[in-house]
Amino acid sequence: MNRLDRLQILTEMIREYKTSILNDHNKEKVGEEVLEIIQSAGDEELFDKVASAKLKQxxxxxxxxxxxxxxxxLHKKIEEELA
Structure with a gap:
């Protein structure tokens, strides 16, 4: 899997987490899963943003x-990959 694919998948995961918060459905579980995956991606800035959302969910x-x-x-990172 290339970097662009990973960035797109991370974007989709964040979208799913946002939907779970907006619908108040499984937000705790989805948040934990997304945060764990984001942490393993190794991007501290992205992790901080998602962790802040988890704390405020x-x-x-x-x-x-x-x-x-x-x-x-993530959109900025994707644009950088495409440039």
Whole structure:
């Protein structure tokens, strides 16, 4: 799997976590799984953004803001890969 594929998968995982928060469905479980995978990816900045969302997941707007920042960060990384 190349770097671009990994970035796209991480983006999709964050989207799934955001959906679980917005729907208030399995957010704890999904958050733990996503955070674990993000941690294994080794990107501290991305991990910090997702960890912040996990800490705030009971406060929907704040958690979504952190996940949106994580998504924006990944989109920039994807653009760099495509350049």
């Amino acid at each position: 009971d406060y929907r707007e704040q958690a979504v803001k952190h996940l949106d920042e994580a998504t924006d960060y």
